[in-house]
Amino acid sequence: MESVFHRAVDNNPMSISEKFIVPEEHKANLSQVSTQASIPIIDLSIIDHNLLVHKITQACEEYGFFQITNHGVPKDLCKKTMTAVADFYSLPSQERSQFTDTTKPVKIIGYLLNSKDQESPNIALWSESLNHPWDPAGDFASLLPQNPPQYRETFAEYAKEVNELMKRLFGLISEGLGLEKDYLVNKLGENPWLTALANFFPPCPNPELTLGMSTHTDLSALTVLMQSEEISCLQVLKDDKWIAVHPVPNAFVINLGDQLEVMSNGRLKSVHHRVVNNKMQQRISVAFFYGPNMETVIGPIEELTNEEHPPLYRTYTCTEFMEEYKRQAGKRPMVKEAFQLRSK
Numbered sequence: 001m002e003s004v005f006h007r008a009v010d011n012n013p014m015s016i017s018e019k020f021i022v023p024e025e026h027k028a029n030l031s032q033v034s035t036q037a038s039i040p041i042i043d044l045s046i047i048d049h050n051l052l053v054h055k056i057t058q059a060c061e062e063y064g065f066f067q068i069t070n071h072g073v074p075k076d077l078c079k080k081t082m083t084a085v086a087d088f089y090s091l092p093s094q095e096r097s098q099f100t101d102t103t104k105p106v107k108i109i110g111y112l113l114n115s116k117d118q119e120s121p122n123i124a125l126w127s128e129s130l131n132h133p134w135d136p137a138g139d140f141a142s143l144l145p146q147n148p149p150q151y152r153e154t155f156a157e158y159a160k161e162v163n164e165l166m167k168r169l170f171g172l173i174s175e176g177l178g179l180e181k182d183y184l185v186n187k188l189g190e191n192p193w194l195t196a197l198a199n200f201f202p203p204c205p206n207p208e209l210t211l212g213m214s215t216h217t218d219l220s221a222l223t224v225l226m227q228s229e230e231i232s233c234l235q236v237l238k239d240d241k242w243i244a245v246h247p248v249p250n251a252f253v254i255n256l257g258d259q260l261e262v263m264s265n266g267r268l269k270s271v272h273h274r275v276v277n278n279k280m281q282q283r284i285s286v287a288f289f290y291g292p293n294m295e296t297v298i299g300p301i302e303e304l305t306n307e308e309h310p311p312l313y314r315t316y317t318c319t320e321f322m323e324e325y326k327r328q329a330g331k332r333p334m335v336k337e338a339f340q341l342r343s344k
């Protein structure tokens with residue numbers, strides 16, 4: 001794989017090769033992005049439990065995205081995790097080339113923006129992502145890079161903490177839907193689909209021409225994202241306008257994936273988002289995804305549907321969902337739409 005990292009960091013190019021220049025309709029038009037609007041910021045240490053449930057539910061319904069502060073994951077551990085990723089991406093490219101086999105559970109993905117027609121070439125995104133499983137017991141650690149030496153241990157520790165946080169968030173979201181606290185976690189099943197992306201976005205000479213990650217929704221149920229501070233590169237679509245997510249120190253960005261939109265019968269939102277590049281600084285983000293057990297049947301939760309709110313989606317297994325995702329390769333993915341019975 002010819003990597004963007006290799007081009008952009010090792011060669012420090014002053015101009016951008018054509019293969020990274022996105023077509024007009026995908027360009028970010030950065031002057032149109034709202035820097036005033038913001039996704040909600042929620043302090044997870046609020047004592048008033050009902051108020052916390054209310055704030056989270058409102059954020060999930062209106063934005064599908066929010067930032068959380070005082071989330072309980074130790075600051076030092078977060079810093080160590082970000083450093084492990086930065087160290088991984090500053091290794092010589094030969095060291096990272098052992099992860100280029102994309103059929104393996106641990107691999108580097110260089111995302112492409114698929115072109116509309118067969119003739120035009122696919123465009124490479126200005127980023128690289130190390131994709132690997134995670135689990136709270138740390139069983140995945142032996143699969144992870146051995147270099148930098150602290151990567152395995154740090155990610156195992158971080159995974160344990162993020163799992164606790166995920167469980168807490170699923171509890172709050174369940175309550176907000178009027179369900180038992182452990183409803184969603186139980187419904188997603190034992191042995192859930194747990195995958196992580198350690199994303200790297202090198203500085204880019206012209207962020208107007210490239211994309212770090214193209215517009216997508218997450219396939220998971222819930223995503224916990226940690227991002228570099230100071231630069232705002234993640235953007236979220238709200239009422240057809242892009243909103244920049246300004247990093248809040250020591251906060252996580254939380255977003256709902258397609259599974260929660262389906263399970264909540266459209267009440268909670270899995271929202272489109274994208275990543276733009278920064279001219280001066282590299283950026284790192286670490287996304288932990290929690291999805292259903294591959295064989296669990298997913299669909300609108302019965303308690304949330306009635307005559308007035310008939311099911312908007314048919315039931316499916318996560319395996320079917322992933323097959324649909326793969327089937328749509330080459331198009332802008334509209335995966336949950338393939339299971340839609342009717343629009344709202």
Ligand SMILES: O=C(O)CCC(=O)C(=O)O
Pocket residue numbers: 197199213218225227233234273274275284285287
């Ligand atoms: O880097 C980010 O802020 C977002 C990453 C993301 O959307 C993803 O990994 O699915």
Ligand SMILES: [Fe+2]
Pocket residue numbers: 216217218273
């Ligand atoms: Fe995402």
